[in-house]
Amino acid sequence: MNGNDQNTHRPNTRRTSLAQAAVAGVGVAALGMAGSAQAHGETLPNTRWKLDTRPKLIESIVSCIAANYIFPDVARRLEQSLHLQLASGVYDSIADPQVLAQMLTSHLRQESKDRHFFVGYSEEALPPDTQGNEQKEQQEANYLNSLENFGFEAVTRLGGNIGWLDFRGFAEPHASAKTLAAAMTFLSNTNALIIDVRKNRGGDQGMVELFCSYFFEKETLLGNFYYSNTGITQPSWTRSAVAGTRYSGKDVYVLTSAGTFSAAEALAYALQSRRVAVVVGEASGGAANPVKYVRLNQHFSLLVPEGKITDAVTKTNWEGVGVKPDIAAPADQALTVAHLLALRKNLERKTRSELSETELHQWIATLEKASKTLEKASKTSGK
Secondary structure: OOOOOHHHHOOOOOOOOHHHHHHHOOOHHHHHHOOEEEOOOOOOOOOOOOOOHHHHHHHHHHHHHHHHOOOHHHHHHHHHHHHHHHHOOOOOOOOOHHHHHHHHHHHHHHHHOOOOOEEEEOOOOOOOOOHHHHHHHHHHHHHHHHOOHHHEEEEEEEOOOEEEEEEOOEOOHHHHHHHHHHHHHHHOOOOEEEEEOOOOOOEOHHHHHHHHHOOOOOOOEEEEEEEOOOOEEEEEEOOOOOOOOOOOOOEEEEEEOOOOOOHHHHHHHHHHHOOOOEEEEOOOOOOOOOEEEEEOOOOEEEEEEOEEEEEOOOOOOOOOOOOOOOEEOOHHHHHHHHHHHHHHHHHHHOOOOOOOHHHHHHHHHHHHHHHHHHHHHHHHHOO
């Protein structure tokens, strides 16, 4: 299967907006490579929160994890832990179902060390998993994502003709393609590019593939997704064609923070492992596993990691360890550091820009001073 036709083989997925996904701690479309399912649990009326619904909810979660989680041994440990918590009455005093969802999320993440787990609660009844509902949800998610410009917060040109793209989320690629093309075309004449995903919580794997396509001249295998519940291995390819202008033969920097998550990590990891980009900043969140959305009942849902990605170059991934920066810097200093690196390269290579050589030296001196000031401030504050 090549990069052009792979999307037709993806299972249908439950979609959400970038804002909702950020709350979950995963990107909208960290669901992008995942399937959708319904676990038949007890429905919970909005106005009633019964003690006897909790065991049924816990059993639904246990059942879904057992059927879908990529690591069976951890799934068994989670089952034992949840049953122990239930039997010990940990959840008995919780009157607010939203608080219960948060507690369950925290418990699953702490016990599994997997930050992709998420238990959600909705006061409004969750729609059944049908194709018609999924299409409506995708249309609504696309509209909501358009209000956030599909994650493109800012696209600008810094001093010395250095491009900066502040990117906050990976929305569905078909809806995002024109905005991405416009951004990359705008940046195409810059001498170097800084991609800022420090505040990016992730998103659609299809958007990762489309974004990466701008940095490769031909279709490139990024990695393979293995799904334990089906035994299927699904390749992830870049696209052969893009609507905007490719960015090749120039320096690229990717800025990361501890909050960089999921699909944002996938972009940084793919470009770093192929020596396309230098990663500057902090080690990222460490969430590599693709997830499945499961409707537990009318009001509760679960995101469960159902697969494992293996990078085509490194033969591993960033799960639990994060994407390690090539140049470590506190997140709030990463942009200054990357800009300084790019300008020094300009000077070293005598690359022309809107700045004269004297002005370029002045810019570098100013950024060096700013970098030292930020470093001193970080030490003073104890960061």
